[in-house]
Each structure stands twice: as structure tokens, then as C-alpha cells.
Amino acid sequence: MRVALFITCLVDAMFPQVGKATVGLLERLGYDVDVPLQQTCCGQMHTNTGYPDQALPLVRQFADVFAGYDAVVAPSGSCVGSVRHQHAGLASRAGDAGLRRQVDAVAARTYELSEFLIDVHGTADVGAYYPHRVTYHPTCHSLRLLQVGDRPHRLLRAVRGLELVDLPGAETCCGFGGTFALKNADVSAAMLADKVEAVISTGAGVCSAGDSSCLMHIGGGLSRGDLPVRTVHLAEILAST
Amino acid sequence: MTTDLGMPAFAPRGVGHLRGDQSFPEAAREALGNKQLRSNLGRATATIRTKRAAVVAEVPDWADLRTAGAAIKDAVLADLGAQLLRLEKQVTAHGGHVHWARDANEANRIVTDLVRATGQTDVVKVKSMATQEIGLNEALAEAGIAAWETDLAELIVQLADDRPSHILVPAIHRNRTEIRDIFLREMGRAGVPAPAGLTDEPRELAEAARLHLRAKFLSAQVAISGANFAVAETGTLAVVESEGNGRMCLTLPKTLITVMGIEKLLPTWRDLEVFLQLLPRSSTGERMNPYTSMWTGVTPGDGPQEFHLVLLDNGRTATLADPDGRAALRCIRCSACLNVCPVYERTGGHAYGSVYPGPIGAVLSPQLTGVKDNPSLPFASSLCGACYDVCPVAIDIPTMLVHLRAEAVASKGMKAERAAMGGVSSLMRHPRLYGAALRMGRLGRILGRRRGVIRRLPWPMSAWTRARDLPLPPTETFRDWWVRTHGSP
Amino acid sequence: MNAARTEILRRIDAAISRSAPVEIPRTYRGPSGEGRGSAAVVDLMQDRLVDYKAVVHRVEPAQVRAVIAAALADAGVERAVVPAGFPTEWLPSGPAWVQDDPALTAAELDDLDGVLTTCRIAVAETGTIVLDAGQGQGRRALSLVPDYHLVVVLADQIVASVPDAVAELDPTRPLTWISGPSATSDIELQRVEGVHGPRRLVVLLVTG
Structure with missing residues (x-):
């Protein structure tokens, strides 16, 4: 292949x-x-x-x-x-x-x-090991355009050592939206603030997603608030052994 | 004056409420500063989202109803002229009168003349988006006619001399305490005053509205309504409501004037079986709204004995003319898209500058007015797609927004942005130059060498760093790593 | 005015000149008539009505009169309008029954305590009662202005779904679909029963 x-x-x-x-x-x-x-x-x-x-x-x-x-x-x-x-x-x-x-x-x-x-590939278990408490943000386009559903969650649940915690309001947009974040920066920032608050409320040390763009946005908010949560792409977690 | 060119025309300027006086980002910034508004909206939209989700989930064939709903509306739009003529014929055959209005000015003039002919100076009104759109109340006021809004939320907006901020619940931006204060302050000036000692209990507030409007209903001679649906096959009109103010207006007065957008048609009576399931569950999150009234022309001895139907274009034919935008005319004004929209939830409806706020407003208002008059609205979305998911007639709002963005760009010039976009595009067509440009990103590391992140950037990226950090660009791009580790350049 | 009509029709033609006719896929549950009047459908109707804060009595035909008497006494209804065609054997003695002949004015209706009607059809899934101004129902104002509305619904008038009801109704009659008492969600989107329409809706479901 x-x-x-x-x-x-x-x-x-x-x-x-x-x-x-x-x-x-x-x-x-x-x-x-x-x-x-x-x-x-x-x-x-x-x-x-x-x-x-x-x-x-x-x-x-x-x-x-x-x-x-x-x-x-x-x-x-x-x-x-x-x-x-x-x-x-x-x-x-x-x-x-x-x-x-x-x-x-x-x-x-x-x-x-x-x-x-x-x-x-046909499996949820890719043999990864990642001993962290992780919350997952299902990015809008994965969720609604591609309808990936619970595929990322199935992959994460099969990762050894990983504790997956629910993100409140998970399906709400983080406010990135490409140039939306610049053209409507204030609205975008307000959406981000709520997303950051939801991430913090989980007590997770890692916020993951399938899109680096959304993670850059959420990570930018977390970093600006000096908050102790890292953003890590799904691929990085699944690659860890 | 309207000129007869036979070409689809936009809604005219200077009348009605389809254009704001600020751009969306400017208006949104002000709204975001209003903490009370944010909290009112957050609570209300969360409530309705939960209710809607529950009653939609209990309908096993919801997806089929949604597909049928979209197709029925598309069928009307594809045959609109003939469908309107059928409706006209049926309404006329049952004793009603049909009027055609090319735009807001013409509709306002028709309604004003009809009211004048009755000799009345007061009319009662059922909540109607079409009459808000055309600024009918203001036109009537200029002619010395007082139009009394009877829907509770519209009453609140009217008493406060405010603007509606939601399609279904125009006073969603007000909480109970604000509403009590408005009632205590304003009701006396408009008629029966609010009871002294009125509390902010919703039940008491509803009771105050009942008392205030009762006398107006019992003496009203003329009513003005909108319509949720009009069945071309039978000439039947339908108004869907909750409080009974609609029934009062549609039943007690001698004369009824209904103003309706030309897209509100359904081809056949049977089609109501679809929309009477889609609309209530999508809008108020109820299995069925408390009251739906249906009437066909005039019924001797029952209800208004004089009935006028005003068919309104006001930019709808212009919308119809765009194959990529016309699906916006499927809209049944349920407002489900507003309630799930993360942008609407934070800015409220006023920021959109039009009586049609939220995602549907962001695609409908610019099409009714021409994108040139509402160029910021197609950008008032993160394109998250939640609106499309809940739309009961499957309007693909995100795709339509993207389409309208291209029109907005074309209508505006946007020299600097166009140059930037063109430059980036042409760079991206040349992978070698592109790779070199990405490598230049490394230079950005200098901006954040102290903290390990970038905290401030010059315009236009300053919009980003006002609220967010940016990570430092890497020392090596991915493609450089790939070439280094996996082979030839 | 005719100029406007001509121009709008021309605009429409210009806008959709090449539109193909649209097929409507009716794969949803259409009218079937299934379950009409069955115990399950009556149960569902009752459940939905109660959910809307209507007061529901499930009665045998022989009990209708007594239950009406008790309900009216309980609500303090002393003068009520009764539309032509409402079965007289259901009317208890005690309250004053007012006829709508000659037609009552809105103010006269407002002075009454209540109204009694039958209905045309009812929809279990949505808890909806439809009046079509036929026998026993009266013109629309009767069931609107008085603050108390008692409706008698026969089990075999209850259909399962909205499509079942639409299929049976006559669009040329004035129709009022009633789902619970008057209500509003305009204050913080919380539902409150009781605004302009009857604030009390009492439904007798007659079975057997």
C-alpha cells in the first residue's frame, strides 16, 4: 500500500x-x-x-x-x-x-x-503508551464535516497508561476558525476563554486534538494564562511508546 | 420609486431593519463587554439547546423529515411563480384579497392604506419577522397609526424602545429583573399599568402582560400578522404561536392583514405534516407549540370578515437568483441555528445589525440587501458547522458563508488582503520557494526568545496576540527534517 | 399593484429560469391510521397533556356528566358558554349555560367563567387537540376568550401522529391546534403556563 x-x-x-x-x-x-x-x-x-x-x-x-x-x-x-x-x-x-x-x-x-x-488499518490499539491524564477536544471539522465520531476516543482509550477525561462542552468550537481569529478577534477570544476554562475544569495535564490549528489556539490561551496544561496532538500521543 | 426592470432587486436602503450602522466585529466588541447580556444569553440558549435535543431525539424519522422539509422548500422555490399564482387564486376564491409588494416601501404603503381605509388609528400585531424587516411599525406611526405588539417578547422590546435580538425570543437579551423594571416603568404609558408590587417571577410577568393587553384585544378592529406557512394548493395560512396573542389577533378583529415573504409557501396541504413536526421541536423545543391557527380566506360568522394578504419580495428574488445562496429561502425562522451558534451566544443578536441575526442572518441579510451592504456578516462565523447540524431544512450555512465571503471580497476591493492572499497562493505553487519561506519562520524565534513563546506581534497578527500566545517557530521545518532523515530533496 | 405582481413574477422567472423540478422523498412516517383510539394511544395522549400542565380525566361515557360537574365546581365555573351541538346530556345542572346565539361579543365572552367544547381530532404523539369550528366546538373566539376551557375528547378521535391528523382535516375550515394551556417561553426561555389564551385546559378522555 x-x-x-x-x-x-x-x-x-x-x-x-x-x-x-x-x-x-x-x-x-x-x-x-x-x-x-x-x-x-x-x-x-x-x-x-x-x-x-x-x-x-x-x-x-x-x-x-x-x-x-x-x-x-x-x-x-x-x-x-x-x-x-x-x-x-x-x-x-x-x-x-x-x-x-x-x-x-x-x-x-x-x-x-x-x-x-x-x-x-483496522485497529484502535496502535501499541502506544502515554501515562498522562488527557482530555480531548473533538475539533469542529473532524466532528461535523468528517463525522469521525468516537474514533479518536477509541484510539485514546486503547493507549496504555492514559486516563481519558471528558471535556465539558466538548463539541463547542474553540473559536479558531482560521482568519476568523483575526477578523473577529474579540469573539474568537471570548470563545477561547470558555474553552480554556472547560479544559482546566477537567484537571487534565494534557489537552489533545486532531488538529494543530485548534491546538495552537487553545495552547495560546493556556500559555497566556500561564496555565499548567500542555497541548499535544493525537498523533504525538499515539506515537509514544 | 421602484423601477420595473423585471430583474431581481435587493431590499432598498433607508427603510426597514436589515442593515446595521456598525460592522459586525465593532458591534460584537461592544456586546462582548456587556456581562449581563453574556450571562442572559448563555443561560437562555443552554436551556433551549437541551430541550431541543431531547424532543428531536424522540422522533425516530427526524432525518427523513429533514430531508423532506428541504425538498419541499426547494420544490416551492423551483416553481415559485406558479405556486404564488395558485395561492392567490385560492385565497381570492375564499374571499380574501391578495396584494403584491416589490419591496419594503411598497408593502408599508399597502398596509398603511388598508388600515386607513378602516378608519382605525390602532392595530394589534402578532409577532412577525416580515413586518420587522420592512419597518412597518415606524411607517404606520408616521401615518398616525399606533401598532401594538402583543407577543410577550415583542411587547418587552416595544415598551423598552429596544431592538429585537433573536428570531423567536426577541427579548432574549433581557433577564426577568430587567423585564419587571421595564413593565413597571413603561406599561402605564401604553395603557393598563403593571400591578404595583410586581415581582420578577415569570408567572407574574406573564400575568401583567395579560392584563395590559386584554383591553386592546377586546376592542381591536384591525390586526396585522405574519405567516409561518401558506399552502398554495388550498390557500390556507398558518400561524404558529404559544401565548394565544396570535389567536386573539387572528380571531377577534374585523380586519386581518397578513404580510408574508414570498418564500413562505408550501405546495400542498399534506406538506404541513412535515413542517408541523420540524418547526416546534426546532424552535421552542416542544413537541408542539400551544397554539397553531389555520385559516383559508374568510369564514362567514367566524373571525375577521375582511382578509388581506400582502406578498413581499424585498430582496427575495435576488436571493433566489443565486443558485449557491437560494437555499437560505428554505428557512422557516425556527432559530435553532442561533441557539447553537457559539458566536451568537456570545454577541447576541444586535451585533448583526439586522432583524435576522445568528448564522441564518449572516447568510440571509447580505443576500436580501446585497453583500455590499452587509460585507462583514459572512465573516461572523468560525465555520464550526453546528448551525447546519440542527437546521430542520438542512441549509448548509457554512458553505453558503464561504460562498458569500468570496462575494464580499469581490465587492470590496480589499487591496492589501488580496495582495497578501495572492502572494501566499503563488508562493505555495512553488514548493522550493515555499520551503525556503517556511524556513524563514525560524527568524520569528527572536520575538520570543525570553519566554519561549511569542506574546506580541505587529498588525495584523496583533489581533492574535491580544489574547493568545504563539509558539516559537521550530528550528527545523518538517520538510527539512524529512529531507535530512529520509532522503533526497 | 398589478405592476408589482407582474414585476415580481418576471423577477422570479429571471431568477429560476433553469431550475429543474424537485422530487420530494417522503420516506418519513406518513399517515397510517395505526393505533387510533387504542389504549396505548390514549395513554400517550394523557402523558403528553399532563406534560403540558393540562388537567386530564380519563372517564367512561356514563361518567362524563358527573366529571364535568365536579371539574366545573372545583374551578368555580358558574357561567360557561356551550357551542351549538355540544351533547346536552353531558351538561350537569348547576352552572348557567350560555348559548352563542345571537353571537356573543368579545366583552360578553370575557365576562364568562369558561367554555365547554368537543373537538375534531387529537394527536397523541404531540398531545394536541384540534378544533375545526364544527358541531360542539363553536366559532374560534369561544374557545379563546374565556379563561377556562374544558374539552371532551372521545378515544376514537385520537390518532397517533401529526400526519394522521393532517390527512383527516379539512383545510377550508378554520382550524385551531391546541397543545396544553396558553404558555410562553419569552422570559429566559423558561416555559410558563398562562398568558392570553385559556390558562386552564381540562381534558376529558372518554374511553370504552
């Missing part, structure tokens, strides 16, 4: 440890992982900020770069959400039927990490 890692621009630039963990985990599970270096970004930021024309070349690039693989795996529900739910619309909007066929084919083989592990 030819598996490609879609690293996502944010992880590439800001959170390489999440990419390394994803590679390590997939290799440990026996996959031959490739990282095509022609990849850059899914174009979601452009699309969601109102620049579909600028997103289109990135959609084309994504479809080209990942065309030859059996599976494309990304440590991000949001970026996979964009691939599966926005790329087709952007191709159609451009009136490019060929591109539309291409993106449909790639999108059908693109997986968020927990989907790949549960649905393709």
Missing part, C-alpha cells in the same frame, strides 16, 4: 513534531510512508477567506501531487475536510470537469489520521 503523508502547511512550518510523530506511527504500523515534497497547502485559508480563485491552483496542485497513492493521510481533520468538501466545489466553480474528476478521486482516498487508523 502506497501511503502518502499530507503534512499540511501549519504542521510543516510550526509543528514538525506532529509530522514526525505521524510518520513514526505509520512506519511502526508497517506502512511505507512517502512525503511528496511538491505538496504545499490544501487552500482552505484562501477559500474560507473569500479567495476561491487563489485557492484553485492549490487544489490543482494537491490533486496532481497525491494522484498516484493508495491512501493520503493527514494529521488534520480540517485540512482533510477541505479536500473532501471544498475541492470539488472549487473545481466545478472553475468549470473544469477534468479537475473535478481528479479531485473526486483523490478526495475519496484522503483520510484524517483517526479515520485511517480505525477504518483502513
Whole structure:
């Protein structure tokens, strides 16, 4: 099985440890992982900020770069959400039927990490060990666009040493929303404050999620409040042994 | 004046309540500073979310009803002209009169003339989004006609000379104590005063409203209502309510004037079997609302003997003209999307500047007015998608917001942002340059070398660091690590 | 005015010129008539009504008169309007019965203590009673203005679902769907019973 890692621009630039963990985990599970270096970004930021024309070349690039693989795996529900739910619309909007066929084919083989592990690899127990009290924020796009459901929780519950605690109001958005955090910074900060309070109320030492973007937001709030909770991506926990 | 070009037109400026005088972020900032508002809204929306979830969960075929509801509305929209003509024919055949209004000004003029013709200077009103949208009360007041709101929440808003902030519960931003104070202060000036010693018990407040409005109901000669549904096949109109003020207005006066958006149609009588399940459970979280009234034209000896139906466009045909935006016209004004929206819950409805707040307002208001007049609303969302999940007619609000953002950008110029977005996009098309640019991120480490995080950044990233830290960029990007450890560049 | 009509219709044509007709998938539970009047359906009706804070009495036909008498006495109803066609054998002696002939004014209705009606149909799943201004129900104002409403519902008038009821109703009649006493959720979204409509709703479910 030819598996490609879609690293996502944010992880590439800001959170390489999440990419390394994803590679390590997939290799440990026996996959031959490739990282095509022609990849850059899914174009979601452009699309969601109102620049579909600028997103289109990135959609084309994504479809080209990942065309030859059996599976494309990304440590991000949001970026996979964009691939599966926005790329087709952007191709159609451009009136490019060929591109539309291409993106449909790639999108059908693109997986968020927990989907790949549960649905393709077929197990919740990836042999991880992580002796910490962890609470999990199910990011909006994983939850609602991809409908990953309890897949991340099943993976976490199978991790030895890990104590998973419920996050109150888990399904409420943390307030990141891409450029929303800048364009509506005050509302975003108010949402973040409530999310941070919920995280603290769990008594967990680690807040995890399947998206580095949301974790960067929640982590930024925790850090600003000098609060003793670390943000750790799901991939990093599952890669730990 | 309205010009006849036969082209879909936006709701006109200078009348009605579809545009705010501030951008959403500015208005939101003020609202966020109001702690009382935050607490009132937080409590109220949490209550209704729980109730809705419980009564929706007990309907085993909810998903099928939702699919049917969306399709029924789409069927109406795809055949709107013929459906309206059917409705007109049926209403007329049953003794009613049908009027057509291209926009708010025309609708206000029609209603004012109809009231004038009765010789009355007072009318009672059932809560109606359409009449709020067009600013009917103000137009009537200019003509010397007093319009009395009879829905409890509308009464609170009217007495306080306030603005509605929620589709279903316009006074959701007020708590019980504030409501008691408004009643004690204002009721006497509008008619029967509030009982002395009124407490803030909701039961007593409801009783005060009953006493205040009773005399108005019993003497009213003219009522103005909206409509939740109009059945094209039979000419039947339906108003869904709780308090009985709707029944009073629809039953006791001699003349009834109903103002209704042209999208409120259902093709057949049977379709009510879907919407009478979807609407109450989605809006008040009840299995059924206390009262639903249905009437077809005029019934001799029962209820108003003169009935006028005003069909309102006011930007709806413009909305209809956009294939990617027209699904907003499916909306049945249940307000479930407001109650689950994390943005609405924190800012309240006034920040949206329109009578249609929340997620549906963020897609509907800009379409009715043209995005140019409401350019900040499509951005008033984190795109979390909670609204789409609860929408009983499956309006994909997040996707529509993204679509409208592109229109907003196109309508505004946005030179600096466009340049930045174009630059980033073109960089991302060149992986080698892109990799080099990511590597430059390392330089950012200088900004946080003391604390290990970045606490302040220049504009526009200062918006981020006002409330959040940013981690230091890594010393090595992922792709550089991959090349170093796994092979060739 | 005709200019407005013409223009709106032209705008609509311009907006949807290429729209294909839409198929409506009716995979939800439609009207079936199943369970009508059954003990399970009556039980559900009773449960839903009680949930709305209506007062419910489950009675045999022979008890209707006595239960009405007791209910009215309990509520202090001394003068009530009785619509044409309401079964006279159900009317106990004691209260003064007022006819709506000639039609009572709103003020006269407001002076009465209550109203007694039958109904057209009832929906168990939602606890809803539908009046269609037919025999025993009167015009709409009668069941609205007095503060006390007693409704007699026969078991075989109770259907299971909303689609069952819609299928049976005549849209050309004025219809009032009643689910519990008048209520509001306008203050902090908490439900409070009793605003403009009858604040007390008493329902007799007649079985057997």
C-alpha cells in the first residue's frame, strides 16, 4: 500500500513534531510512508477567506501531487475536510470537469489520521503508551464535516497508561476558525476563554486534538494564562511508546 | 420609486431593519463587554439547546423529515411563480384579497392604506419577522397609526424602545429583573399599568402582560400578522404561536392583514405534516407549540370578515437568483441555528445589525440587501458547522458563508488582503520557494526568545496576540527534517 | 399593484429560469391510521397533556356528566358558554349555560367563567387537540376568550401522529391546534403556563 503523508502547511512550518510523530506511527504500523515534497497547502485559508480563485491552483496542485497513492493521510481533520468538501466545489466553480474528476478521486482516498487508523488499518490499539491524564477536544471539522465520531476516543482509550477525561462542552468550537481569529478577534477570544476554562475544569495535564490549528489556539490561551496544561496532538500521543 | 426592470432587486436602503450602522466585529466588541447580556444569553440558549435535543431525539424519522422539509422548500422555490399564482387564486376564491409588494416601501404603503381605509388609528400585531424587516411599525406611526405588539417578547422590546435580538425570543437579551423594571416603568404609558408590587417571577410577568393587553384585544378592529406557512394548493395560512396573542389577533378583529415573504409557501396541504413536526421541536423545543391557527380566506360568522394578504419580495428574488445562496429561502425562522451558534451566544443578536441575526442572518441579510451592504456578516462565523447540524431544512450555512465571503471580497476591493492572499497562493505553487519561506519562520524565534513563546506581534497578527500566545517557530521545518532523515530533496 | 405582481413574477422567472423540478422523498412516517383510539394511544395522549400542565380525566361515557360537574365546581365555573351541538346530556345542572346565539361579543365572552367544547381530532404523539369550528366546538373566539376551557375528547378521535391528523382535516375550515394551556417561553426561555389564551385546559378522555 502506497501511503502518502499530507503534512499540511501549519504542521510543516510550526509543528514538525506532529509530522514526525505521524510518520513514526505509520512506519511502526508497517506502512511505507512517502512525503511528496511538491505538496504545499490544501487552500482552505484562501477559500474560507473569500479567495476561491487563489485557492484553485492549490487544489490543482494537491490533486496532481497525491494522484498516484493508495491512501493520503493527514494529521488534520480540517485540512482533510477541505479536500473532501471544498475541492470539488472549487473545481466545478472553475468549470473544469477534468479537475473535478481528479479531485473526486483523490478526495475519496484522503483520510484524517483517526479515520485511517480505525477504518483502513483496522485497529484502535496502535501499541502506544502515554501515562498522562488527557482530555480531548473533538475539533469542529473532524466532528461535523468528517463525522469521525468516537474514533479518536477509541484510539485514546486503547493507549496504555492514559486516563481519558471528558471535556465539558466538548463539541463547542474553540473559536479558531482560521482568519476568523483575526477578523473577529474579540469573539474568537471570548470563545477561547470558555474553552480554556472547560479544559482546566477537567484537571487534565494534557489537552489533545486532531488538529494543530485548534491546538495552537487553545495552547495560546493556556500559555497566556500561564496555565499548567500542555497541548499535544493525537498523533504525538499515539506515537509514544 | 421602484423601477420595473423585471430583474431581481435587493431590499432598498433607508427603510426597514436589515442593515446595521456598525460592522459586525465593532458591534460584537461592544456586546462582548456587556456581562449581563453574556450571562442572559448563555443561560437562555443552554436551556433551549437541551430541550431541543431531547424532543428531536424522540422522533425516530427526524432525518427523513429533514430531508423532506428541504425538498419541499426547494420544490416551492423551483416553481415559485406558479405556486404564488395558485395561492392567490385560492385565497381570492375564499374571499380574501391578495396584494403584491416589490419591496419594503411598497408593502408599508399597502398596509398603511388598508388600515386607513378602516378608519382605525390602532392595530394589534402578532409577532412577525416580515413586518420587522420592512419597518412597518415606524411607517404606520408616521401615518398616525399606533401598532401594538402583543407577543410577550415583542411587547418587552416595544415598551423598552429596544431592538429585537433573536428570531423567536426577541427579548432574549433581557433577564426577568430587567423585564419587571421595564413593565413597571413603561406599561402605564401604553395603557393598563403593571400591578404595583410586581415581582420578577415569570408567572407574574406573564400575568401583567395579560392584563395590559386584554383591553386592546377586546376592542381591536384591525390586526396585522405574519405567516409561518401558506399552502398554495388550498390557500390556507398558518400561524404558529404559544401565548394565544396570535389567536386573539387572528380571531377577534374585523380586519386581518397578513404580510408574508414570498418564500413562505408550501405546495400542498399534506406538506404541513412535515413542517408541523420540524418547526416546534426546532424552535421552542416542544413537541408542539400551544397554539397553531389555520385559516383559508374568510369564514362567514367566524373571525375577521375582511382578509388581506400582502406578498413581499424585498430582496427575495435576488436571493433566489443565486443558485449557491437560494437555499437560505428554505428557512422557516425556527432559530435553532442561533441557539447553537457559539458566536451568537456570545454577541447576541444586535451585533448583526439586522432583524435576522445568528448564522441564518449572516447568510440571509447580505443576500436580501446585497453583500455590499452587509460585507462583514459572512465573516461572523468560525465555520464550526453546528448551525447546519440542527437546521430542520438542512441549509448548509457554512458553505453558503464561504460562498458569500468570496462575494464580499469581490465587492470590496480589499487591496492589501488580496495582495497578501495572492502572494501566499503563488508562493505555495512553488514548493522550493515555499520551503525556503517556511524556513524563514525560524527568524520569528527572536520575538520570543525570553519566554519561549511569542506574546506580541505587529498588525495584523496583533489581533492574535491580544489574547493568545504563539509558539516559537521550530528550528527545523518538517520538510527539512524529512529531507535530512529520509532522503533526497 | 398589478405592476408589482407582474414585476415580481418576471423577477422570479429571471431568477429560476433553469431550475429543474424537485422530487420530494417522503420516506418519513406518513399517515397510517395505526393505533387510533387504542389504549396505548390514549395513554400517550394523557402523558403528553399532563406534560403540558393540562388537567386530564380519563372517564367512561356514563361518567362524563358527573366529571364535568365536579371539574366545573372545583374551578368555580358558574357561567360557561356551550357551542351549538355540544351533547346536552353531558351538561350537569348547576352552572348557567350560555348559548352563542345571537353571537356573543368579545366583552360578553370575557365576562364568562369558561367554555365547554368537543373537538375534531387529537394527536397523541404531540398531545394536541384540534378544533375545526364544527358541531360542539363553536366559532374560534369561544374557545379563546374565556379563561377556562374544558374539552371532551372521545378515544376514537385520537390518532397517533401529526400526519394522521393532517390527512383527516379539512383545510377550508378554520382550524385551531391546541397543545396544553396558553404558555410562553419569552422570559429566559423558561416555559410558563398562562398568558392570553385559556390558562386552564381540562381534558376529558372518554374511553370504552
